[in-house]
Amino acid sequence: MINSFQNYLKKNEKIIGTIASVLAIIMFISLIEIFISNIRGDSNIFVQPLATAFNGFFWSLYSFGRKDWFLLVPNILACILGAATTISAFI
Numbered sequence: 001m002i003n004s005f006q007n008y009l010k011k012n013e014k015i016i017g018t019i020a021s022v023l024a025i026i027m028f029i030s031l032i033e034i035f036i037s038n039i040r041g042d043s044n045i046f047v048q049p050l051a052t053a054f055n056g057f058f059w060s061l062y063s064f065g066r067k068d069w070f071l072l073v074p075n076i077l078a079c080i081l082g083a084a085t086t087i088s089a090f091i
Contacts, residue, residue: 009054017070019073031052031085034048034049035049035088044090045089046086046089050086052082056076
């Protein structure tokens with residue numbers, strides 16, 4: 001059972017990777033709402049974007065080392081958007 005599931009995942013790796021990358025990008029783009037609220041002065045949320053930036057940075061290092069583009073692209077975006085949103089909380 002497990003072996004057949006692993007074979008299925010391996011066979012569909014590019015499709016699953018693409019779907020996961022698109023969903024990660026959508027999740028990280030949601031930081032734009034917090035960024036806009038921070039710029040308007042409506043909130044000062046910085047912990048979640050800071051955690052996202054650090055998480056994205058370390059996953060980017062990991063994925064760059066493995067040359068895994070499915071992980072690298074959305075996590076670079078997470079690092080950039082997380083850092084920008086964190087900075088906006090203090091402006």
